[in-house]
Amino acid sequence: MAVDPNAPITITAYDWVPDFARGLVRDLRVRWALEEAGLNYRVEYLPQGTQKMPAHRARQPFGQVPTFEEDDLTLFESGAIVLHIADRAPGLLPEGPHARARAAEWVFAALNTIEPHLSDWAVATIFEADQPWSEPRKPAIRERVDERLGELSSRLGDTEWLEGTFSAGDLMMIAVLQMVGGELADMFDRYPSLAAYRERGEARPAFQRALEAHHQGFTGKPPAGWGDA
Numbered sequence: 001m002a003v004d005p006n007a008p009i010t011i012t013a014y015d016w017v018p019d020f021a022r023g024l025v026r027d028l029r030v031r032w033a034l035e036e037a038g039l040n041y042r043v044e045y046l047p048q049g050t051q052k053m054p055a056h057r058a059r060q061p062f063g064q065v066p067t068f069e070e071d072d073l074t075l076f077e078s079g080a081i082v083l084h085i086a087d088r089a090p091g092l093l094p095e096g097p098h099a100r101a102r103a104a105e106w107v108f109a110a111l112n113t114i115e116p117h118l119s120d121w122a123v124a125t126i127f128e129a130d131q132p133w134s135e136p137r138k139p140a141i142r143e144r145v146d147e148r149l150g151e152l153s154s155r156l157g158d159t160e161w162l163e164g165t166f167s168a169g170d171l172m173m174i175a176v177l178q179m180v181g182g183e184l185a186d187m188f189d190r191y192p193s194l195a196a197y198r199e200r201g202e203a204r205p206a207f208q209r210a211l212e213a214h215h216q217g218f219t220g221k222p223p224a225g226w227g228d229a
């Protein structure tokens with residue numbers, strides 16, 4: 001295990017989230033990058049609500065997780081954190097400036113081209129599911145997700161990783177593809193090479209260690225009033 005209470009790197013995560021969010025909270029991608037890089041880290045667990053308090057907003061202006069702290073460096077945004085980790089450890093960024101730029105390009109594609117549609121889907125089906133506008137929006141969002149996954153699948157083809165060797169770009173893309181579940185899960189039937197790609201990522205020992213540590217972290221209780229009608 002790379003979780004070590006004396007490690008110089010600290011990340012933040014929640015001590016409790018509802019079941020639907022477990023496996024999806026974005027500390028997972030940071031843990032995965034740290035595991036791939038072989039870097040020990042410790043975790044500061046935030047009880048729900050404290051992410052919006054000044055102490056945490058000082059390191060994450062939007063009151064979210066994850067964050068990354070080491071020495072005098074504090075970072076927020078999972079993409080920036082993963083790229084920072086990748087930059088200092090072999091195995092997540094290939095050799096050579098062009099190859100590195102292409103790996104970074106896929107990190108941004110995951111976060112900026114694929115994830116927003118999956119976030120829209122989560123808003124419509126979970127966070128605002130009870131709002132009258134959500135049900136009518138679902139077909140259009142689903143179509144956009146399908147289009148993007150089809151395009152990604154076409155580019156990936158039968159190759160193992162997006163740019164030949166596993167990189168931070170694959171890590172972020174596969175982390176984002178974790179959001180394709182529930183009513184969207186059938187998309188993987190239409191794009192089997194994408195399903196196999198995600199499975200290849202999930203089979204990596206570093207992913208498995210990160211996922212286990214992610215789940216083990218949920219030792220807190222729901223906030224007062226959670227689940228009340």
Ligand SMILES: N[C@@H](CCC(=O)N[C@@H](CS)C(=O)NCC(=O)O)C(=O)O
Binds near residue numbers: 026065076077078
């Ligand atoms: N763009 C940010 C998004 C971070 C984010 O959405 N974090 C969620 C957990 S996965 C969160 O803390 N949400 C609480 C909130 O927004 O109040 C990143 O990639 O780090």
